[in-house]
């Protein structure tokens with residue numbers, strides 16, 4: 123089978139305080155913490171993975187929390203909005219919840235026949251909730267704090283801010299085989315496959331904007347799904363042939379990754395669906411304890427002693443009636 127991009131695999135961002143990040147994404151937004159591990163390149167800091175109830179690719183938002191990190195600046199060459207999909211009719215619940223938790227928000231407003239609200243996480247990372255027909259109600263986290271009829275089902279889309287447009291558009295359509303599906307002003311919407319939530323990317327062309335600076339409160343990179351190692355090798359060959367400076371395959375334990383920078387400056391990754399998050403702990407207990415790759419296990423006591431303490435129970439409250 124020829125290689126395909128299946129949608130967004132994960133988005134990785136930078137945070138400041140890990141507890142604040144956990145309380146917001148697991149406790150407030152109701153995502154499941156699907157993996158509690160460390161940054162393999164900097165094992166004395168966490169790497170937190172949030173997702174749906176099963177940790178499916180296409181629902182995974184990950185963070186490197188660096189306490190005291192410099193604050194970043196959103197701008198061109200970045201993913202400036204990460205949008206989650208919620209069921210139609212769920213926005214009234216969310217506007218009430220945001221208000222009750224004193225989280226400022228904008229909207230709801232219309233975009234491409236859908237209703238959107240926008241807000242920021244505690245570090246300033248820009249987020250959206252997009253209400254639309256539900257493609258995966260089974261994906262909500264059953265044991266999470268949000269009733270399933272309102273729960274986040276994974277990504278809706280990501281917005282890339284770009285100074286220029288043509289070369290990014292060409293990469294998306296000619297190489298990665300996205301289709302331009304809608305356009306509104308300076309916003310161009312692309313999709314792969316049937317265009318369901320999680321397979322959509324918006325390119326917003328802002329030639330007057332300044333370049334972003336990646337630090338706390340900004341996205342570090344966006345990863346696209348590919349089915350397996352064979353397709354990833356084919357992607358690697360094709361992207362290298364087009365002159366992109368692409369990394370070799372890197373083993374991220376839960377997926378295998380290749381990275382390259384798209385023409386507008388956003389760091390792209392292509393990640394395999396397998397082996398997934400149940401490779402080192404059972405589905406029922408994903409995210410409930412610190413897991414380390416084999417090569418760091420011998421340093422566990424040292425690593426645990428240097429990681430900031432976090433309380434998972436505060437981030438994972440039981441569902442309130």
Ligand code: ZN
Pocket residue numbers: 132134343344345379391
């Ligand atoms: Zn990644």
